[in-house]
Amino acid sequence: MLTFRNKLNHTDPETIRKIAASTGFFDKSDVEVNYTLAKNVAFNFDENHEFLLAEFDGNVVAYACFGELNDARDGTYEIFWLSTHNTFRGCGIGRTLINKLVEELRSRGAMRLYLKTDSKAQYAPTRNFYESCGFTKQAVLKGYYDDSDDCCIYAMDLKHSYDDSNAEYQEAAE
Numbered sequence: 426m427l428t429f430r431n432k433l434n435h436t437d438p439e440t441i442r443k444i445a446a447s448t449g450f451f452d453k454s455d456v457e458v459n460y461t462l463a464k465n466v467a468f469n470f471d472e473n474h475e476f477l478l479a480e481f482d483g484n485v486v487a488y489a490c491f492g493e494l495n496d497a498r499d500g501t502y503e504i505f506w507l508s509t510h511n512t513f514r515g516c517g518i519g520r521t522l523i524n525k526l527v528e529e530l531r532s533r534g535a536m537r538l539y540l541k542t543d544s545k546a547q548y549a550p551t552r553n554f555y556e557s558c559g560f561t562k563q564a565v566l567k568g569y570y571d572d573s574d575d576c577c578i579y580a581m582d583l584k585h586s587y588d589d590s591n592a593e594y595q596e597a598a599e
């Protein structure tokens with residue numbers, strides 16, 4: 426059974442490190458960033474990041490690290506990191522985790538959810554995943570990660586249930 430929790434215990438950072446490493450998508454320093462963020466959140470040293478964990482039969486198998494952005498309008502959030510353990514990838518856990526996060530953010534009155542991801546081919550399934558979860562591509566920052574790897578910025582409107590591509594039309598109609 427899949428369950429969710431947002432309070433990190435002291436063993437979660439190590440589990441998060443293992444999940445991040447299992448994906449094969451992140452280099453060593455990225456894996457350490459995930460671990461350190463989780464550790465700081467678990468010990469209440471970090472107010473700018475939060476985690477939502479997905480547990481399958483009591484074991485953490487996926488997580489989202491997210492937070493409210495200080496330099497944007499109120500209610501603007503970003504997903505900073507997202508991973509499903511390699512063994513569980515493609516089982517619907519990531520989508521359920523995103524849905525749960527969206528539900529939580531909507532309950533806080535959040536407006537918009539952003540994320541950044543890579544343009545390189547390895548991330549094509551990830552981009553498809555985000556699009557199938559309801560995110561739309563807003564911008565591309567050329568050469569952000571390296572000369573051949575751009576940063577794709579995606580967003581989801583949390584205030585309305587419609588797709589962002591209709592946002593202009595819908596807002597004009599209100």
Ligand SMILES: CC(C)(COP(=O)(O)OP(=O)(O)OC[C@H]1O[C@@H](n2cnc3c(N)ncnc32)[C@H](O)[C@@H]1OP(=O)(O)O)[C@@H](O)C(=O)NCCC(=O)NCCS
Nearest residue numbers: 448450507508509514515516517518519520542550551554
């Ligand atoms: C992206 C990620 C978090 C998605 O989590 P997940 O648990 O695998 O996602 P789901 O099983 O809910 O997949 C939802 C849909 O995306 C598709 N999908 C997700 N990852 C896929 C992959 N690697 N290859 C093919 N399809 C994939 C699924 O087939 C599914 O489609 P469907 O609902 O039409 O069948 C996970 O694949 C992952 O950890 N990837 C590596 C790290 C990464 O890219 N993180 C994001 C960095 S920005």
